[in-house]
Amino acid sequence: MMRDMQEPHVADITFRTARRDDVPAVVAMLADDPLGARREGEPGDPRYLAAFDRIDADPYDELIVAEQGGEVVGTMQLTYLAGLSRLGAERCQIEAVRVHSSARGQGLGRRMIGWAVDRARERGCAMVQLTSDKTRTDAHRFYGSLGFAASHEGFKLQLS
Secondary structure, three states: OOOOEEOOOOOOOEEEEOOHHHHHHHHHHHHOOHHHHHHOOOOOOHHHHHHHHHHHHOOOEEEEEEEEOOEEEEEEEEEEEOOOHHHHOOEEEEEEEEEOHHHOOOOHHHHHHHHHHHHHHHOOOOEEEEOOOOOOHHHHHHHHHOOOOOOOOOOOOOOO
């Protein structure tokens, strides 16, 4: 697993694999918006640690945090998906992208996605993909500005 990777042109931000003790900060960021506030629970809920342990043990999953001044200010999960399409190409799925409220509007999200795309290239992925809730229109504009195309319609079925 990767640890303490410094983005060369962004001296004040470090991207690294999340540690168990980062989980409360990550959960707090997941809950810090109208959608997340409805679906997240207490950061100390043991289900979060169980999920973290599973992600951390899987070589095809990476929970990444952006750290600034010793504080976690951003997070995202990268999952590497094998597939037969595109000649068996691996793709990177970016999920749960969040920037701490104190760091919003400073370009951190752009840095995070750029870092994730570079990470996917390093692994040999043929594509990076992500989904965004239809109500997050600002996020849609943001991803479009980074070159992502809204090329597919996504569907979800809630099971619980």
